[in-house]
Amino acid sequence: MTTNLATVQADFPFAPYRSLSNSELQERIAKVKREMGSRLLILGHHYQQDEVIAHADLTGDSYQLSKLAADSPDCRAIVFCGVHFMAETADILANRPEKLESRNGERVLVILPDLSAGCSMADMAAIRQVEAAWSALGDVIDTKDLTPVTYINSAASLKAFCGRHEGIVCTSSNAKAVLEWAFARRKRVFFFPDQHLGRNTSLKMGITNDQMPVWNPHAEDLGGNTEEAIVNSRVLLWQGHCSVHQMFTAAHVNQFRDKIAGIKILVHPECPQEVNDIADISGSTSKIIETVRKAPAGTKWAIGTELHLVNRLKAEHPEQEIHFLSPIMCMCATMYRIDLAHLCWSLENLQAGHVVNQINVKQDIADWSLIALQRMLDVSK
Numbered sequence: 400m401t402t403n404l405a406t407v408q409a410d411f412p413f414a415p416y417r418s419l420s421n422s423e424l425q426e427r428i429a430k431v432k433r434e435m436g437s438r439l440l441i442l443g444h445h446y447q448q449d450e451v452i453a454h455a456d457l458t459g460d461s462y463q464l465s466k467l468a469a470d471s472p473d474c475r476a477i478v479f480c481g482v483h484f485m486a487e488t489a490d491i492l493a494n495r496p497e498k499l500e501s502r503n504g505e506r507v508l509v510i511l512p513d514l515s516a517g518c519s520m521a522d523m524a525a526i527r528q529v530e531a532a533w534s535a536l537g538d539v540i541d542t543k544d545l546t547p548v549t550y551i552n553s554a555a556s557l558k559a560f561c562g563r564h565e566g567i568v569c570t571s572s573n574a575k576a577v578l579e580w581a582f583a584r585r586k587r588v589f590f591f592p593d594q595h596l597g598r599n600t601s602l603k604m605g606i607t608n609d610q611m612p613v614w615n616p617h618a619e620d621l622g623g624n625t626e627e628a629i630v631n632s633r634v635l636l637w638q639g640h641c642s643v644h645q646m647f648t649a650a651h652v653n654q655f656r657d658k659i660a661g662i663k664i665l666v667h668p669e670c671p672q673e674v675n676d677i678a679d680i681s682g683s684t685s686k687i688i689e690t691v692r693k694a695p696a697g698t699k700w701a702i703g704t705e706l707h708l709v710n711r712l713k714a715e716h717p718e719q720e721i722h723f724l725s726p727i728m729c730m731c732a733t734m735y736r737i738d739l740a741h742l743c744w745s746l747e748n749l750q751a752g753h754v755v756n757q758i759n760v761k762q763d764i765a766d767w768s769l770i771a772l773q774r775m776l777d778v779s780k
């Protein structure tokens with residue numbers, strides 16, 4: 400457990416907030432925002448529901464948001480309407496040594512309105528499993544030849560693992576540049592927790608599937624692989640995925656192409672290879688948004704990413720024809736747990752000096768994570 404929760408929910412009960420109407424909650428949230436002013440920043444991830452996004456001071460992807468909030472000179476409290484790993488990253492960046500020094504040691508409080516807002520992908524790679532895998536790999540290959548790379552969608556403990564083992568963090572925007580950095584230094588990469596981002600990025604770099612064995616943390620021996628597969632590997636992929644993006648299939652792409660002439664397929668690299676291989680464009684959340692923004696009126700899209708973001712793009716771009724790529728509702732169910740009631744409850748307690756659901760990453764984990772994050776920033780310069 401990487402968090403030290405200053406949670407006092409029994410004394411400051413959440414239950415009464417459940418019976419408030421949306422308009423009462425909205426008014427009370429707006430009141431706290433007015434009264435706390437620039438000391439408070441509410442961050443809303445792109446996949447968050449609209450009624451929560453309406454209260455966000457900043458919207459963006461997880462890394463953009465953490466960086467923007469950390470760079471705000473006035474901010475003393477961040478309420479992150481995202482998921483757990485995002486709040487951890489915000490805590491690490493906002494309270495890194497030079498930022499603390501500029502505030503005379505005062506910490507920025509980081510709050511996740513509902514602690515059950517986790518990420519199914521991040522949960523697929525626990526630090527004890529990664530450490531066990533590293534040790535087992537060390538019996539077959541020289542781990543000095545292996546760079547651990549963790550997607551930013553992972554627990555801080557995994558980022559710290561990468562910091563300690565000469566590894567690095569990546570986002571979906573810079574994954575290729577990060578892998579190039581890793582291959583310039585060492586022979587192999589151990590990529591976790593998202594196998595799809597790792598595979599889709601590596602394929603674009605000419606690495607083939609037979610050079611990318613998948614490590615199953617629940618398998619008995621060598622993650623379910625032979626010694627030969629490990630020895631011949633260039634990228635070892637962790638068997639993890641995003642439960643939202645995993646649901647898009649090649650059949651969905653083909654159905655749209657059969658139905659709508661000229662439609663363009665725009666997907667996130669967390670989607671499986673079969674979807675990425677046949678899409679017109681694959682890119683990060685920011686790239687998806689920018690691509691739609693820059694497209695001429697009348698462009699037809701089927702977009703494979705989280706439902707709330709696609710619906711928002713649809714509303715913002717009536718001049719274009721935008722479809723959701725899947726007939727199934729693919730939304731981030733854990734992020735959806737952050738609702739107006741939890742936002743209001745955490746804000747009113749914060750204003751009253753009762754910090755609920757604080758995310759406070761342990762110092763040694765934060766220090767090593769920052770090293771891995773800084774390597775990523777240096778690569779992206």
Ligand code: SF4
Pocket residue numbers: 446482517518519520521552641642643644705731732733734
């Ligand atoms: S969309 Fe997927 S990767 Fe992103 S927070 Fe939700 S479960 Fe995690």
